[in-house]
Amino acid sequence: MAENELIKEIEKAKEKYSQYIHEEEEKENFIKLMEKFVKDLKRHEKIMLRSDKRQKKEYDELQKRLEEVEKLQKAQKKLIDSFIKIIAEAIDTKSSYTGKHCERVPEIAIELAKAASQSEKFEFEIKNEQQETEISIAAWLHDCGKIVTPEYVVDKAVKLETIYNRIHEIRTRFEVINRDLIIEALKRKMNGEDEKKVDEWLKKEQKQLQDDFDFIAKLNVGSESIEESTLERLQNIANREWLRYFDDTKGLSKGEIERIPEEDFNQKLPVREKLISDKQRHKIKRPAEEIEEYKKYGFKVEIPENLYNYGEVYNLSIKKGTLTKEEFFKIQEHAMMTIKMLEQLPFPDYLKNVPIYAGAHHEKLNGKGYPRKLTEKDLPIPARIMAIADIFEALTASDRPYKHPKKLSEAIDILADMVKKGELDKDLFLLFLTSGIYLEYAKKYLKPEQIDDVDVNAYVDYFTKGNKTN
Amino acid sequence: MENLYIPATKYTPEISLNAEKGIIEIRGKSYPENTFDFYEPVLKWIEEYFNCCAKDNTVVNFEIIYFNSSSSKVLFDLFDILQEAKEKNNITINWIYDEENESAEEAGEDFKEDFPELNINLIKKSEEE
Numbered sequence: 366m367a368e369n370e371l372i373k374e375i376e377k378a379k380e381k382y383s384q385y386i387h388e389e390e391e392k393e394n395f396i397k398l399m400e401k402f403v404k405d406l407k408r409h410e411k412i413m414l415r416s417d418k419r420q421k422k423e424y425d426e427l428q429k430r431l432e433e434v435e436k437l438q439k440a441q442k443k444l445i446d447s448f449i450k451i452i453a454e455a456i457d458t459k460s461s462y463t464g465k466h467c468e469r470v471p472e473i474a475i476e477l478a479k480a481a482s483q484s485e486k487f488e489f490e491i492k493n494e495q496q497e498t499e500i501s502i503a504a505w506l507h508d509c510g511k512i513v514t515p516e517y518v519v520d521k522a523v524k525l526e527t528i529y530n531r532i533h534e535i536r537t538r539f540e541v542i543n544r545d546l547i548i549e550a551l552k553r554k555m556n557g558e559d560e561k562k563v564d565e566w567l568k569k570e571q572k573q574l575q576d577d578f579d580f581i582a583k584l585n586v587g588s589e590s591i592e593e594s595t596l597e598r599l600q601n602i603a604n605r606e607w608l609r610y611f612d613d614t615k616g617l618s619k620g621e622i623e624r625i626p627e628e629d630f631n632q633k634l635p636v637r638e639k640l641i642s643d644k645q646r647h648k649i650k651r652p653a654e655e656i657e658e659y660k661k662y663g664f665k666v667e668i669p670e671n672l673y674n675y676g677e678v679y680n681l682s683i684k685k686g687t688l689t690k691e692e693f694f695k696i697q698e699h700a701m702m703t704i705k706m707l708e709q710l711p712f713p714d715y716l717k718n719v720p721i722y723a724g725a726h727h728e729k730l731n732g733k734g735y736p737r738k739l740t741e742k743d744l745p746i747p748a749r750i751m752a753i754a755d756i757f758e759a760l761t762a763s764d765r766p767y768k769h770p771k772k773l774s775e776a777i778d779i780l781a782d783m784v785k786k787g788e789l790d791k792d793l794f795l796l797f798l799t800s801g802i803y804l805e806y807a808k809k810y811l812k813p814e815q816i817d818d819v820d821v822n823a824y825v826d827y828f829t830k831g832n833k834t835n
Numbered sequence: 836m837e838n839l840y841i842p843a844t845k846y847t848p849e850i851s852l853n854a855e856k857g858i859i860e861i862r863g864k865s866y867p868e869n870t871f872d873f874y875e876p877v878l879k880w881i882e883e884y885f886n887c888c889a890k891d892n893t894v895v896n897f898e899i900i901y902f903n904s905s906s907s908k909v910l911f912d913l914f915d916i917l918q919e920a921k922e923k924n925n926i927t928i929n930w931i932y933d934e935e936n937e938s939a940e941e942a943g944e945d946f947k948e949d950f951p952e953l954n955i956n957l958i959k960k961s962e963e964e
Contacts, residue, residue: 416904
């Protein structure tokens with residue numbers, strides 16, 4: 366019976382039977398008891414109603430949470446999968462010789478694991494999807510440690526291959542020429558030429574040769590700027606000839622052989638060689654699809670035709686620093702790789718800006734950065750912050766083999782210059798100074814001798830009031 | 836009279852009944868397997884407290900995160916006892932709830948409405964506390 370009907374019945378019974386009780390106290394007790402019944406029933410109904418309401422709400426909430434958890438789980442799985450894949454891809458990309466190794470091993474591994482699972486010969490069974498995932502992840506990451514293996518080791522194709530300063534090879538050619546000069550002198554003496562005159566000639570030639578080598582050796586270091594006259598002298602020295610009596614197509618790796626033009630094989634020895642030269646075999650072609658790929662990502666960097674050019678004269682002619690335009694591009698390429706890798710990741714909404722923040726740290730506010738030549742309006746604050754942090758660290762770092770660390774004041778001055786040129790964010794730069802972050806960092810990571818005074822106020826004045834610094 | 840303390844379990848709240856200080860506290864979750872058995876000594880203690888040994892001021896703190904419907908019935912009974920005791924005693928009743936716990940907040944509001952004479956204080960606790 367429904368509670369409200371029961372209540373009505375009790376109310377009726379109370380009316381009906383109370384009149385039969387004549388003793389007042391008994392009657393009162395009876396009425397009280399009936400009222401208590403009614404009150405309790407009403408309360409019970411109330412409790413049930415509220416409880417149902419609460420339960421419904423709680424169940425709905427639970428369902429909602431469950432859906433959220435499931436959604437998050439899926440997103441997380443996707444993110445992890447992608448992370449694993451970009452690591453594998455990065456390893457594959459690092460060494461052209463291993464190609465798509467990391468991508469292909471999982472295919473074989475999974476198929477083989479499935480087959481083993483089905484076969485009765487093995488005490489092995491893939492019981493669920495999770496187990497398959499486990500094997501797949503392991504296969505994708507089986508070479509992940511290679512990320513720290515030096516490329517020249519991974520790619521070493523012949524025993525004598527290494528990262529090599531070719532000045533030693535060129536110096537050996539100077540040695541050869543030096544001996545050729547001595548031989549020539551001896552021959553001339555044997556032919557009855559005046560010994561004193563020949564010795565004088567030899568001495569002069571040898572002195573010139575020494576000077577030429579010194580010039581080339583100094584040029585190789587790349588610390589000084591190069592002028593037209595330098596290049597002319599380089600060319601003159603390079604054009605000097607010597608005789609090669611040995612076949613230079615032997616003992617090479619497959620990759621090297623493929624770069625040698627047909628006519629260079631089986632040459633009649635000895636061969637006249639230039640002292641320093643640019644050859645066809647020095648050039649490594651860039652795959653055409655690479656260029657297309659970069660355009661797809663909206664990169665606006667000029668891509669050199671060759672992947673590398675190892676030409677000797679070509680390299681010695683580098684105007685500034687030690688990198689060819691091909692190598693310079695390789696360095697810049699890291700920003701493109703960062704973007705390519707990160708844009709592949711299905712970051713959840715709250716992480717969706719990671720690719721732009723990370724990948725735009727070489728962009729400049731004035732649009733002269735790379736790889737997308739973004740401008741102020743496209744560069745969010747965190748990306749601008751990355752740029753300042755990246756440059757400041759690089760300038761002050763004392764652990765780079767190719768350069769000396771800058772003093773604190775020099776580093777700040779360079780940053781200020783970049784602000785003046787419209788490359789870095791002025792307000793962030795000033796904040797970097799006035800907040801004292803630059804100094805805190807310096808105290809923590811710079812060598813004591815690097816830390817000198819920085820006139821923060823002068824920079825603030827200059828950039829806020831237009832007064833001159835220094 | 837002796838104090839009664841029942842530590843919290845996975846299904847039952849921490850119960851602390853302190854006759855010396857005049858503090859009655861119920862904190863935590865309440866969905867015991869047998870609710871009436873669980874609360875019987877508690878209700879008994881409280882009745883006895885008001886019968887013999889109530890302090891001048893009694894403070895009752897409820898901080899119930901979650902409760903089932905039989906616990907709800909027990910709470911009604913408890914409020915009945917408090918209502919009766921209120922005539923002779925000075926009782927402060929606090930219904931404490933977490934700001935994120937809507938159910939607990941609503942339950943407090945319901946009890947306040949059902950027992951207007953008790954002047955139940957609804958106290959919102961924020962996360963940081």
